[in-house]
Amino acid sequence: MTVARTWSVALSGVAGRLVEIEADLTNQLPDFKIIGLPDKALGEASQRVRNACANSGLPFPRRRLTVNLSPASLPKHGSGFDVAIAVAALATEVPMDAASVASSVHLGELGLDGRLRPVPGVLPAVVAAAAAGVRRVVVPQANRAEAELVSGVEVFGAVDLADVARWHGAAIETADRDPVVAPDAPALVDDALDLVDVIGQREAVDALIVAAAGGHHLLMCGPPGAGKTMLARRLPGILPELDDRAALSVASIRSLSGESVTSLTRVPPFEAPHHSASIAALVGGGSRAIRPGAIARATEGVLFLDEAGEFAASALDALRQPLESGTIEIHRAGATAAYPARFQLVLATNPCPCGDYAVAGGSCTCPPAAIRRYLAKLSGPLLDRIDIELSLARVSVAQHANSPGRGTSSADAKAQVADARSRSAARLRDTPWHRNADVPGTWLRQGPLSPPPVVRRPLDAALARGAITLRGYDRVLRVAWSVADLEGSAQLTVGHIGRALFLKKGITA
DSSP states (O other), X not given: XXXXXXXXXXXXXXXXXXXXXXXXXXXXXXXXXXXXXXXXXXXXXXXXXXXXXXXXXXXXXXXXXXXXXESTTXXXXXXXXXXXXXXXXXXXXXOOOHHHHHTEEEOOEEOTTSBEEOOTTHHHHHHHHHHTTOOEEEEEGGGHHHHTTSTTOEEEEESBHHHHHHHTTOOOOOOOOOOOOOOOOOOOOOTTOOGGGOOSOHHHHHHHHHHHHHTOOEEEEOOTTSSHHHHHHTSGGGSOOOOHHHHHHHHHHHHHTTOOOOSOOOSOOEEOOOTTOOHHHHHEEOSSSOEEOHHHHXXXXXXXXXXXXXXXXXXXXXXXXXXXXXXXXXXXXXXXXXXXXXXXXXXXXXXXXXXXXXXXXXOOOOOHHHHHHHHTTSOHHHHTTOSEEEEOOOOSSOOOTTSSSOOOOHXXXXXHHXXXXXXXXXXXXXXXXXXXXXXXXXXXXXXXXOOOHHHHHHHHHHHHTTSSOHHHHHHHHHHHHHHHHHHTOSSOOHHHXXXXXXXXXXXXX
């Protein structure tokens, strides 16, 4: 054939779109052109394909070859199109099964020796291919386990280009080669962190359970050594395990970040960027390829910002829009990418730069202007999006392992959270929401389960005197429902509202 067609996938964030690879062979001077809005890395595929074919014993066409990436108006990035371009080019002269070539998606980068090298984003690309109805996918051997996480798709893990050609029916000999190996997968979060290790801080532990029950954002303010980091790192251990959809979403983000993905983890992710992180490190970005940032990698899990007062104010304010919408859109001159941002935010900060302000026995040396400047990093609009604000103090009396009345274990807390979430899911079964944190304020205030005026009275009074905003009003209602779910109550009471107000602003009903 003189025109051959196959498929690949162009990614924009976690969303993928099928790209048809057309190769046309004409009787003109030998040349190899790639058109269809390729970027620099994709434009260099012509030389990689030539050398890979030569070193794999495959006859590369000696006439003018034009490869079109359709739709031509869609920007295409990276070297993941190499294999698809090579197969389409070879299919113009090498006898292959045209139906097999035209019904398969090819992903992977070619080395000069013809071996297939792993590329990031294979999992979301295969998900997109499956959603478009494609049932045959060719990937590098190093990405095979990742691609096989998508059910209903036949995955062929190829070692080199000759393997791919023979899989499509080409009568060629292939030599045994060692596949290019994927980088080692990162170590999983230590699941040995138990909430029972937290000494004292009974109120903080209870607030952490409330936050986990409803998916609420949390701020902890206290001196060094009060246990803020210890509490935050134990939050993923009491959250429910990820379902199939959430686990696939988390794995897709990890794949786009360049990590090796071999299985679907059910543990909610935990991201803790350093306080020197820039806006791009938090929200994502990049000059050539738009990579996910910390908030996308924390999707379905916890984003922990330790020493929040040391972060740049602009970086913290960049969290405001994702906290409301649950997504983040990154716009660059040549592309736009959207990532999920359904994370649970946990902030931890000291009361002042030295950490000893208003601490019993402490000696704060910070001038008032420095304290105001330090706490001003957490702007009012950001704090208004926080559901629970805790003030922690250092534990004054240590508890020993053999002392009676030890704290709640992670297993017990996880069971409480699971029961509370099952109650909220049952209450919201006829709505599109599942967690209390996801319910919009209008439904909370005017829906079928809106609290009567006598129950809302403390909340209305706090709003009237300016202690909370209307956004804060809705967030207090969400926390109140989480408190009610933990207590097994089907209706809100004044006590639930009072508890939620105290967790938000330290206000008593």
